Amino acid sequence: MSVETVVTEDDLAEMVEQVWVSYLDPEGVSPLVVSGDDKQATEVHSTVSITGTWHGHLVYACSLVAAKKSAAAFLAMEADEVSQEDISDVLGELANIVGGNVKAMLPAGCFLSLPTVVLAPDTASYYPAAARISGLYGTWDGEPVSISMWQSVKQEASA
């Protein structure tokens, strides 16, 4: 497998735009503003893994404020009304939606895992057999949000 077949930052941006238009910013007033800052600190994250003809992970990470805002938008509630369960569910769904769209761009024969959610910074999760191959880093109303893709190093090396 060559790196060319993998989803690019532009592809991720297009998917994220659809998520914002559909659920997080239907009025089109607060889009994700891309900053490219891959060092920005996050507080929570969710992951889906892809296996089969392509091996890797899709990680959605953001601040707690952004996670609460996302849950509020998804559930049509106020941000201060959302529970931890709401936040976890919405973070899992965000990784699932973007991961599902990513899968559609990968070679046939891939499988998407159910999402896992960690209420801790994305640096709390390690992917020892994978390397980051692309990422979209930005802010949403000033709050950090990122989507990154990690590919199995072994698979990349054997390409």
Added chain:
Amino acid sequence: MKILIADDSRVMRQIVTRTLRQAGFDGHDLVEAADGAEAVEKANAEKPDLIISDWNMPELTGIDVLRKLRAAGNDVKFGFVTSECTEEMKSAAESAGSAFFIVKPFTAEQFDEVLTPILG
């Protein structure tokens, strides 16, 4: 009409419910299932007129649910609302008897377009 919404994500079940309303499909009797096995169970017990199902769910995937129902002679109208959409999945869904395939993220307009011929 009775509609069964099968998705392991509580959030997505709520969004499907809200989107149905936004698309103008008010007044239907809605039933929920949180995994594939529960979807089969509710399909048999509740006898819905339509099943809107996720693909990737614990216990049984959406396509397994559809195949199981058809194998048992259940011809309920069935369609997928899923984040995953590959040609192989679409083809498997169609062969198994799926009526539609809506990809997440979706809008009320897409629900309207796809479900109007079914729900009227």
